[in-house]
Amino acid sequence: MAKIPMTAAGFERLQEELKRLKSVDRPAIIRAIAEARDHGDLSENAEYHSARERQGFIEGRVLELEDKIARAEVIDVSKLSGKVVKFGATVTLEDEETEEKVVYQIVGEDEADIAQRRLSVTSPLARALIGKTIGESVEVSTPRGARSYEVVKVAFR
Numbered sequence: 001m002a003k004i005p006m007t008a009a010g011f012e013r014l015q016e017e018l019k020r021l022k023s024v025d026r027p028a029i030i031r032a033i034a035e036a037r038d039h040g041d042l043s044e045n046a047e048y049h050s051a052r053e054r055q056g057f058i059e060g061r062v063l064e065l066e067d068k069i070a071r072a073e074v075i076d077v078s079k080l081s082g083k084v085v086k087f088g089a090t091v092t093l094e095d096e097e098t099e100e101k102v103v104y105q106i107v108g109e110d111e112a113d114i115a116q117r118r119l120s121v122t123s124p125l126a127r128a129l130i131g132k133t134i135g136e137s138v139e140v141s142t143p144r145g146a147r148s149y150e151v152v153k154v155a156f157r
Helices: 008-038 046-071 124-129
Strands: 004-007 072-075 090-095 101-107 118-120 137-142 145-155
Touching: 004 008, 008 046, 008 072, 046 072, 101 124, 118 124, 124 137
Parallel strands: 004 072, 101 118
Antiparallel strands: 090 101, 090 145, 137 145
């Protein structure tokens, strides 16, 4: 089984979600199914079918989270250093065309959130950045065409 890299914060979020699913959502859906059964004929009971569908989703998500947590390779970003871009790095990039600067942190797939400037390690930009150092350029295909960026700063926080 392949390890899944993630930051400590991302690992903690997965554990919290799993705990909530098991201790809050699962008991609530069991109560909802019991209530729906009390309403009579199950073949035409939309509440029952909806609750069962939700239960299937919760159980599937529990299994998925348990698998990810078991395979997690938690990387403490605060213990990393250097000038080479790697997992966990916070990278400042400058668009070579517009000279606009952007800052991204490279994180695990489950932690990615472009609005928070967190890039998945498997994204095209992150894959292009891995192994680069300050001053190097990367070219990435985007929906708006090819873009070139220069690595301006690499930090680990």
